[in-house]
Amino acid sequence: MIVEHLSLADFRNYASAEVSLVAGANVFVGRNGQGKTNLAEAIGYLATLGSHRVSQDAPLVRADQNAAFVRARLGHVERHVQLEIQINRTGANKARVNGAPVKPSELPRYAQVVLFAPEDLQIVRGDPSSRRRFADQLLTQLSPRLSGVIADYDRVLKQRTALLKSARARGIRGESLSTLDVWDDKLVSLGAELIRGRLRLADELAGPLTSAYSAIAGADHQPTASWALSIGGIDPEEDEAPAGEMSWDPAAIEEQFREALASHRAAELERGLTLVGPHRDDLTLRVRGLPVKGFASHGESWSVALALRLASAQLLRERSSLGDPVLILDDVFAELDADRRARLADLVAGFEQVIVTAAVEEDVPAALRARTVRVEAGTIVEDE
Secondary structure, three states, rough: EEEEEEEEEEEEEEEEEEOOOEEEEEEEEEEOOOOOHHHHHHHHHHHOOOOOOOOOOOHHOOOOOOOEEEEEEEEEEEEEEEEEEEEEEEOOOOOEOOEEOOHHHHHHOOOOEEOOOHHHHHHHHHHHHHHHHHHHHHHHOOOOOHHHHHHHHHHHHHHHHHHHHHHHHHHHOOOHHHHHHHHHHHHHHHHHHHHHHHHHHHHHHHHHHHHHHHHHHHHOOOEEEEOOOOOOHOOOOOOOOOOOOOOOOOHHHHHHHHHHHHHHHHHHHHHOOOOOOOHOEEEEEEEOOOHHHOOOOOHHHHHHHHHHHHHHHHHHHHHHOOOOEEEEEOOOOOOOOHHHHHHHHHHHHOOEEEEEEEOOHHHHHHHOOOOEEEOOOOOEEEOO
């Protein structure tokens, strides 16, 4: 799959923009703050329905405007599809496929993008929410139906937590709160499905992660990714919890989830929080048998983060009917030494389309400079 044309209106610093792209390598070049990353962000939004830089949609809308528009024509073999997302400053977003209205959650079925940026260091060095977000975005791309499961789980979690807070304020004891059982059933059903999907994802990432890391770092440091599950009795407050063995059997997961909720009910009522479930889990990353967070060097951390994205691209390439995902490298090469630049260029050269952003064109290996788009102050000033 490739992006053939991108059109923006009132997105970030762009009043309007029209950019044609080609198969193979495309480079957006411009000084910092000119808008080159905004182009990459817009493409990524169509596939993940989110930004890699901010957690809310409002910053994506140009100042003094109510909505931003991202339109892209995608091509795969002889098929073409036109996607459009209207990102509203307030209220629900709207989407279209080939001009027909659809739910925004339908867009990832047509657009598959893997974007790597300096912010991805937060996946390996940040709090568990960064790693959960990485995993869930990849899950949604691999199995779009899970986006509904994740949204429903978040909704039930908020309602259950609101009930706990209300009960705490009124001094209600656990045995007197029968309505909590109803929310427990919904939380367990949805949460077990999400946990199972995450466990399977970690297993599928194992091989591609090892291969990508070795190719980037030039060394086999035995990178691993495994889930530390709160329903397995792991203290969610610990920064680095050991990963326990977990059955993939849905019934076993549900049973363990129910037992964990029952054992934590008194504490949940005391704190007004839901203390166990996939919203409290962590994807534990290791190299050389040690947690990346706190033990890995800067170079190792970069290599793990980049390997996670490349492993994601490999999974999508293997399982998608759309062909290769569009691979975006946002301001990455400036952070790498010459050896890692060359290794990365060799790794991504085989993808159908690679989009690179850079402040300095010479930072990008020559093999990835087949087409250059220059950006200045929210304007495409040169399209070579």
